[in-house]
Amino acid sequence: MKLTSTAILLALATSAFAHDANVEMAKAANALLATLTPEQKAKATFPFESDAKGERVNWHFIPRERKGLPIKEMTEPQVALARALLKTGLSDDGYKKADVIQSLEAILREMEKDTTGKRDPLKYYVSIFGTPGAKVWAWRWEGHHQSFNYTSAGDAAPSMTPSFFGTNPGEVREGDRKGLRVLGLEEDLGRSLVKSLDDEQRKLAVMPGDAPKEIFNDPKRPNPTKPEGIPASKLSADQQAALVKIIKLYLFRCRTDVAAEEFAKIEKAGIGNVFFEWVGGFELGQPHYYRIQNTEFVLEYDNTQNNANHVHCIWRDFANDFGGDLLKRHASEAHGK
Incomplete structure (x- = not known):
């Protein structure tokens, strides 16, 4: 069967896009890992498990205790690198929404008069599974109302699901940010x-x-x-x-x-x-x-x-x-x- 020139170009473009995604994600993940202390790296990294029972698939979007390295325990340069990794997985629109969703934790802390630390804009966790850039590896960004999961295998486009966004409040109804509706x-x-x-x-x-x-x-x-x-x-x-x-x-x-x-x-x-x-x-x-x-x-x-x-x-x-x-x-x- 002959491929049309359009089909060939589309196939090449798809391959290039997928390759770019894998390369950019691996580069960003390795840049972050290179700055971590041994203690931080022990929290951030996990073996890549191909089955459906390990930590890699242990996802949720509620405010619970999590594994991974929280941005709360990172230096400012490390936080910037963690956010650079997040940007490789989200569009500009998605990243802006994710950033604002994290900030809503401060509003919840005030609304609920939380003194336990449950509501914290810095309780978002980075987890890396396997070696970034290897044939198979994965990473996750997760916290309250966010769960972004990426898996790379070979040169194909990475998997990007499950992908969860949530907001509380859905609409901010008082204060300086009154009227804000992230979703x-x-x-x-x-x-x-x-x-x-x-x-x-x-x-x-x-x-x-x-x-x-x-x-x-x-x-x-x-x-x-x-x-x-x-x-x-x-x-x-x-x-x-x-x-x-x-x-x-x-x-x-x-x-x-x-x-x-x-x-x-x-x-x-x-x-x-x-x-x-x-x-x-x-x-x-x-x-x-x-x-x-x-x-x-x-x-x-x-x-x-x-x-x-x-x-x-x-x-x-x-x-x-x-x-x-x-x-x-x-x-x-x-x-x-």
């Missing part, structure tokens, strides 16, 4: 789409009952939810475009070149096969939830806690979370040589 667009675009549906479409898309108290595809769930709601094939062209805008918003919070490849996979599988589901109220301030999913990926948004002012949203690729498919392909190619 406001994620909410507004979902609401705009459900409100655009006609009665027949809503019968498919809107589920009865109260919005769930939490996302379904959390760390405890080994298998994805089933696609439910209205398939995009039953949406108008404008509604499909609105759905695509939401999908891109989630994916492109992560590194844009790899996000573009991930979106291309969704397009190849058919936008018409993507489902949109909504549960809860349609108005600002009412508890609500939505899910966007096909058989390969899922996006979830939940805003029910704290009187619908506490947002959780996630992107998962169950076949390739923590590099599942990526590692299988790499092992197969290695054995085939």
